[in-house]
Amino acid sequence: GAVVSQHPSWVICKSGTSVKIECRSLDFQATTMFWYRQFPKQSLMLMATSNEGSKATYEQGVEKDKFLINHASLTLSTLTVTSAHPEDSSFYICSAVAGGLGTDTQYFGPGTRLTVL
């Protein structure tokens, strides 16, 4: 149980294009999803917290107009990198939490590697 998938697993795009990454909870309903980015050999940095049916909460320094997050259902959240540039190249990982506050655990997706040429 508690499987989270991401699609695509790897994407290469030209500078200036937009890329959408999907995060799905396959066997549970996720009231909250998180989006992280990870640069090579570094830790995960939280980008935003997404609650179903409401606007995402972005961490300081993350451009909300560049990284559009939509959490339209309890099993799907999407991250769209708009007008991508080479510096946006990174490993993007989502996680999902079942239920509300307290002892719920984050379950992570396998990640999406974005390379912007």
Add this chain to the structure above:
Amino acid sequence: AQSVTQPDIHITVSEGASLELRCNYSYGATPYLFWYVQSPGQGLQLLLKYFSGDTLVQGIKGFEAEFKRSQSSFNLRKPSVHWSDAAEYFCAVGEVNAGNMLTFGGGTRLMVKP
């Protein structure tokens, strides 16, 4: 604000040897603590977690961790390392009142010598 420190960036152990990965945290209340493992190019897999109760927590793949409040530590241990344990290990502290938001340590890369 909470923070997590993993003092060892790299650790190399011989296969069959014991392992201890250090994790220290800073958090105002009783923390929720996690250890995750990440293989190259992969997402994170939960090894174990501590919420309350017994301070020695058993996880998957033969790992265990001990919560020591007096030392603000949550070190990960394994009595005998296998070559397949080579990966990046992340300690994280969960913030209960912020929707389960996690703060990660910098990670420790484990290499296993044959």
